[in-house]
Amino acid sequence: MVDTTDRSVRVRIAPSPTGDPHVGTGYIALFNYAFARKMGGKFILRIEDTDQARYRADSEAAITDALNWLGVTWDEGPDVGGDFGPYHQSKRTAIYQEHCEKLLASGHAYRCFCSPETLAEIREECKAAKINPPMYDRRCKAMDPAEAKKRADAGEECVVRMVIPRDGTIKFEDKLRGEVEISASQIDDQVLLKGDGFPTYHLANVVDDHLMGISHVVRAEEWISSTPKHVLLYRYFGWDAPEWVHMPLLRNNDKSKISKRKNPVSIHYYRDIGILPDALRNFLSIMGYSFGGDREVFGLDEMIEGFSWDRVSLGGPVFDQDKLRWMNEQHIRALTNEELVDAFMGWRYNREHMLKIAPLIHKRIKTLSDFAGATEYMFSSEVDYAPFADKLSIPDVAKKDIWKGILELVDDVDKLDGFEPEALEATARAFCEKKGWKPKHVFGLLRIGSTGRKASPPLFETMAVIGKDICRRRLRELAEFIKKMK
RNA sequence: GACCCCAUCGUCUAGUUGGCCUAGGACACUGGCCUUUCACGCCGGCGACACGGGUUCGAAUCCCGUUGGGGUCGCCA
Secondary structure: OOOOOOOOOEEEEOOOOOOOOEHHHHHHHHHHHHHHHHHOOEEEEOEOOOOOOOOOOOHHHHHHHHHHHHOOOOOEEOOOEOOOOOOEHHHOHHHHHHHHHHHHHOOOEEEEOOOHHHHHHHHHHHHHOOOOOOOOOOHHHHOOHHHHHHHHHOOOOOEEEEOOOOOOEEEEEEOOOEEEEEEHHHOOOOEEEOOOOOEOHHHHHHHHHHHOOOOEEEEEHHHHHHHHHHHHHHHHHOOOOOEEEEEOOOEOOOOOEOOOOOOOOEHHHHHHOOOOHHHHHHHHHOOOEOOOOOOOOOOHHHHHHHOOHHHEOOOOOEOOHHHHHHHHHHHHHOOOHHHHHHHHHHHOOOHHHHHHHHHHHHHHOOOOOHHHHHHHHHHOOOOOOHHHHHHOOOOOOOHHHHHHHHHHHHHHHHOOOOOOHHHHHHHHHHHHHHHOOOHHHHHHHHHHHHHOOOOOOOHHHHHHHHOHHHHHHHHHHHHHHHHHOO
């Protein structure tokens, strides 16, 4: 089935720098990468930074670091260059606007001046009238294009929407499932160009995939329902569409789409608790995929060599932490003692990390041998809250408000760029203010939550050393623990 | 709610042109052996083809329906 002589395969991973490097990004990147290597094709990294509101400065580097850490590397991308750049969508706005003009000219798109408020009203009306799914009523489509252009040129803010046929169906072939058919009546006149002049995913994605010569779009299953829009866009532009491959979604234990509320989803979390990169990679590669025979532990090269879409299964795989740990154990065993020691040193037993710890424990140890006891929680992945059950309360605050509050604080911290002590403290104090809770009570909970101790070096410095991802995980577990307390 | 996708042990999966499946492996759980302890290792146990109709000599494998789960329905990707 797989033609290994096909050199024209070009695939891409297109993450959005809006947060932490997600395991789902790593998962999809891995399959794109394996397929590209198998076919002797190219794997491209493109940064989809078209959302100014959600853009996070520290995110892109975190994503590229995480992907490299996983062992997935790209042939073209913002850092390595290539013949199809630029590879940041934010640097391609002129291209999208130009293409939007073509659609406008051919009558496949129109300007829309409706405000977000108007749109919300329309959505409400649809709901009330039980119109499913709720859709834009296309009122601006009736406007004379010349008149619309005049208003836009005069500086009035507007978006550009694509025209979806009134009836008929849109079909496409998914490599893993066969033909998928969706009625045009289900599809809204999608916004292509936002009010700020940036493109939406749909436009940018199609234009870039075409311009970058992408042959196969390998992405997550959640995109299936918007694929008809993309198919239409290719048609409107007169381009050949790529092949579609929709991988199953990684799941929480309850089978819902994997999410940070129910699972650690940052690749950094797994790195920080001491999962070997090749173990995470191996684990991700048995999600929805089987190597063949009874092999579960295999190298990236082996996966590439035997790679075939035929080996993908479509039931959504649950991301099982236990099995990940077992996988990691297998990879640790495969190490020599020399390599194991290197792994420890590469992880946290190194000068750089010790230098962060040193000021925190310097005046808290009497002998060097006190180190292990004084820092145990800085190296472990989980802590036990049971010994503190009687300390997990705040005077005059209901238990429910406490655990919900902790979750809220975690969300506040999530919005930060980075995890610096100063910003952390400011966020925590703002939270106390907001809640009307005393810092000493909140900080006490934070301390127990992130260290598993009631005494520690300065809280926020300590949290910074433990790291954002582990702290977040611990705090969520603390909330869970309190929730379950009688 | 509408539309789309999916459906083998609790979990990851093998099973891919229907017969070699009284359904195999792995994680987890569990009984035992080994052992000065623990871990590893070894042997064993528990445990699934969602249900109902077809097609066929024969179905986990094909078709239809039902049920269940998931996803999407944003000027987010």
